[in-house]
Amino acid sequence: MTQEDYLHKAFLLSTKANIKDIRPNPYVGAIIVNENGEIIGEGFHKLLGGAHAEVIAIQEALKKESDLSNCTLYVTLEPCSHYGKTPPCTNLILAHNIKKVVIGSLDPNPKVSGMAILKENGVLVIELQLPEINELNKVFFINQLNHRPFYQLKVASTLNGKIADRNGVSKWLSNSQSRKFVHETLRDNADCILTTAKTIIKDNAKLNIRLANEISKELSVVVIDPNLDLLKNENAGLALFYPRANSKIYLVTPLSNQTICPALKEYPIEILQVPFNEGKLDITILNKKLIEINIYQVLIEAGGKLNSSFLEANCIDELYLFVTPKIINDNQAIGIFENEHYQSLLDGKKMQLHKVKKIEEDVLLVYKN
Amino acid sequence: MTQEDYLHKAFLLSTKANIKDIRPNPYVGAIIVNENGEIIGEGFHKLLGGAHAEVIAIQEALKKESDLSNCTLYVTLEPCSHYGKTPPCTNLILAHNIKKVVIGSLDPNPKVSGMAILKENGVLVIELQLPEINELNKVFFINQLNHRPFYQLKVASTLNGKIADRNGVSKWLSNSQSRKFVHETLRDNADCILTTAKTIIKDNAKLNIRLANEISKELSVVVIDPNLDLLKNENAGLALFYPRANSKIYLVTPLSNQTICPALKEYPIEILQVPFNEGKLDITILNKKLIEINIYQVLIEAGGKLNSSFLEANCIDELYLFVTPKIINDNQAIGIFENEHYQSLLDGKKMQLHKVKKIEEDVLLVYKN
Numbered sequence: 001m002t003q004e005d006y007l008h009k010a011f012l013l014s015t016k017a018n019i020k021d022i023r024p025n026p027y028v029g030a031i032i033v034n035e036n037g038e039i040i041g042e043g044f045h046k047l048l049g050g051a052h053a054e055v056i057a058i059q060e061a062l063k064k065e066s067d068l069s070n071c072t073l074y075v076t077l078e079p080c081s082h083y084g085k086t087p088p089c090t091n092l093i094l095a096h097n098i099k100k101v102v103i104g105s106l107d108p109n110p111k112v113s114g115m116a117i118l119k120e121n122g123v124l125v126i127e128l129q130l131p132e133i134n135e136l137n138k139v140f141f142i143n144q145l146n147h148r149p150f151y152q153l154k155v156a157s158t159l160n161g162k163i164a165d166r167n168g169v170s171k172w173l174s175n176s177q178s179r180k181f182v183h184e185t186l187r188d189n190a191d192c193i194l195t196t197a198k199t200i201i202k203d204n205a206k207l208n209i210r211l212a213n214e215i216s217k218e219l220s221v222v223v224i225d226p227n228l229d230l231l232k233n234e235n236a237g238l239a240l241f242y243p244r245a246n247s248k249i250y251l252v253t254p255l256s257n258q259t260i261c262p263a264l265k266e267y268p269i270e271i272l273q274v275p276f277n278e279g280k281l282d283i284t285i286l287n288k289k290l291i292e293i294n295i296y297q298v299l300i301e302a303g304g305k306l307n308s309s310f311l312e313a314n315c316i317d318e319l320y321l322f323v324t325p326k327i328i329n330d331n332q333a334i335g336i337f338e339n340e341h342y343q344s345l346l347d348g349k350k351m352q353l354h355k356v357k358k359i360e361e362d363v364l365l366v367y368k369n
Numbered sequence: 370m371t372q373e374d375y376l377h378k379a380f381l382l383s384t385k386a387n388i389k390d391i392r393p394n395p396y397v398g399a400i401i402v403n404e405n406g407e408i409i410g411e412g413f414h415k416l417l418g419g420a421h422a423e424v425i426a427i428q429e430a431l432k433k434e435s436d437l438s439n440c441t442l443y444v445t446l447e448p449c450s451h452y453g454k455t456p457p458c459t460n461l462i463l464a465h466n467i468k469k470v471v472i473g474s475l476d477p478n479p480k481v482s483g484m485a486i487l488k489e490n491g492v493l494v495i496e497l498q499l500p501e502i503n504e505l506n507k508v509f510f511i512n513q514l515n516h517r518p519f520y521q522l523k524v525a526s527t528l529n530g531k532i533a534d535r536n537g538v539s540k541w542l543s544n545s546q547s548r549k550f551v552h553e554t555l556r557d558n559a560d561c562i563l564t565t566a567k568t569i570i571k572d573n574a575k576l577n578i579r580l581a582n583e584i585s586k587e588l589s590v591v592v593i594d595p596n597l598d599l600l601k602n603e604n605a606g607l608a609l610f611y612p613r614a615n616s617k618i619y620l621v622t623p624l625s626n627q628t629i630c631p632a633l634k635e636y637p638i639e640i641l642q643v644p645f646n647e648g649k650l651d652i653t654i655l656n657k658k659l660i661e662i663n664i665y666q667v668l669i670e671a672g673g674k675l676n677s678s679f680l681e682a683n684c685i686d687e688l689y690l691f692v693t694p695k696i697i698n699d700n701q702a703i704g705i706f707e708n709e710h711y712q713s714l715l716d717g718k719k720m721q722l723h724k725v726k727k728i729e730e731d732v733l734l735v736y737k738n
Contacts, residue, residue, distance in 0.1 A: 161530020343699040
């Protein structure tokens with residue numbers, strides 16, 4: 001087995017964790033390989049605050065061999081070097097005299113300088129970037145590097161880029177298999193959906209997660225609602241206000257005073273006060289507020305104007321575009337991005353095509369920033 | 370071998386023809402199979418005015434066996450029953466006492482009732498529709514059924530459905546491999562490109578066929594040019610007016626009087642006089658004029674307004690949409706279809722997804738009407 005093979009094994013181990021048990025931490029897997037190429041220890045990070053992958057792997061290895069000085073540690077993320085919820089892993093590596101460490105990705109946290117500390121102490125550190133590791137921890141990297149949630153934008157459009165006719169009618173553009181994918185893959189992996197009060201009132205969408213066999217799961221929703229329209233009496237009957245036990249509605253508004261209609265007094269609603277500049281949401285402040293309330297991965301399902309604001313703020317990390325085999329022959333039908341200002345072709349945004357998937361007659365195009 | 374297998378063999382034979390040698394005729398292949406399942410005769414239609422596939426196959430079979438009464442004829446198109454450029458094939462089939470004929474597609478020409486005549490004369494006729502046969506002769510079927518050219522629309526757009534920024538700049542949206550596909554596959558198979566004077570003047574496009582190794586071929590161009598702008602002195606230097614030996618420029622205009630600038634007096638330009646109703650081209654009349662001048666397959670490469678008119682006239686048989694990984698965040702950038710009238714989602718056009726092809730970071734989506 002090559003170093004890449006061992007590291008890939010550590011990667012596979014890391015994926016055993018359930019992301020909702022470890023967030024905001026990343027997936028991490030580690031293995032210890034002795035001089036004969038045998039794997040004598042394995043570990044993965046399973047629970048926020050629980051043992052790190054390296055610790056579990058080293059402890060398992062020590063049960064088999066007392067001297068690890070000829071062993072190699074393969075770990076998918078740079079080992080930590082600071083006291084967080086657990087002591088630094090670099091200490092343990094040095095204590096057991098491990099002489100070689102192969103790392104699958106660097107920790108973007110500036111507090112972590114595990115690689116440097118190991119090198120200073122004479123450990124041979126090899127950095128092998130495996131694309132699958134970066135892909136698996138894409139949310140963690142964006143959270144750490146940009147101090148904001150990872151944003152996925154979901155759009156279903158006609159083949160000419162319209163998401164609704166000029167009256168806002170959009171039901172249903174995409175087919176049932178595409179909608180199934182949205183529920184089971186996109187919504188089920190997100191911490192919340194982000195949308196606008198306008199979209200919610202227009203579509204009367206429930207925005208929960210509908211899985212196979214009529215099982216449905218709650219999902220928090222962040223609603224851009226500058227005038228707090230959702231708190232008005234006439235909107236108390238919206239499908240969004242289904243009984244919630246473990247999710248919330250967050251309303252984003254610049255207003256500090258709020259009047260909640262009686263029907264919603266007991267409902268799990270929270271206000272996120274965020275300034276609007278010239279009518280435009282301050283996305284930088286929203287980003288901070290969302291991280292504060294432990295929202296790390298957001299699925300945007302909204303209208304062209306909100307999509308356009310997030311694009312402008314460079315806050316679309318992934319775009320899931322469902323191209324449907326339809327045409328609305330009307331240039332005033334609503335586009336994927338509705339921005340009134342001029343943009344030249346040269347100043348346009350370039351995305352990276354990541355995946356193409358045929359879903360019956362819809363085509364899912366996945367782009368990355 | 371099954372009947373489908375034999376018919377597929379006849380189909381493969383038919384594809385040996387060069388479409389430009391037989392147009393407006395379709396591809397036709399035929400084989401004669403004896404009672405032992407051996408193929409004793411083969412033929413395909415090779416040249417307009419030349420022998421039909423059945424005739425060649427029967428003649429070849431007669432060299433091997435004098436009695437064809439126990440043979441089956443497999444032919445990809447219903448045999449002709451009228452005197453055209455050659456005598457009716459049904460006569461020959463009956464004369465040689467062939468008792469069984471398997472047909473791959475019906476002839477849409479109302480003058481052809483080969484199947485009925487054969488049946489009336491006691492021949493067992495089996496109709497097996499093979500999709501590959503209909504696909505191969507798609508141009509012929511549209512020409513015959515709708516008395517108009519087969520229209521392919523080629524579009525390169527941003528992922529949000531924009532073909533140019535609001536100033537009309539569109540160079541280059543698609544990548545070089547996509548553009549190569551346009552030249553080598555789409556343009557090289559078309560009888561002409563259809564576009565507008567506006568597009569030609571804006572892009573100064575040559576609209577010829579550029580193949581590998583810097584070989585280029587001429588291609589006729591039909592230009593919607595109501596005011597005959599291309600005949601004006603200031604436009605005589607356009608790249609479109611390269612030296613032509615076997616192609617023409619057709620200008621579509623409602624005007625009967627024309628003033629050609631001196632530089633273009635000798636140039637192969639022809640006027641197609643077509644009425645415009647309230648500024649809108651009468652596509653039905655254009656269709657007739659194009660068939661009259663032997664234009665059977667047209668590639669539309671134009672702007673959003675012309676695309677929209679052809680969509681409205683139900684004259685887009687195939688759409689080749691190159692989705693590029695770019696976004697122009699401006700709702701006034703030019704869309705694939707630019708129509709100013711309201712259209713609801715329900716009234717929108719439904720196309721059929723035919724093919725998805727990744728071309729580096731572009732995605733080619735092929736739709737059929």
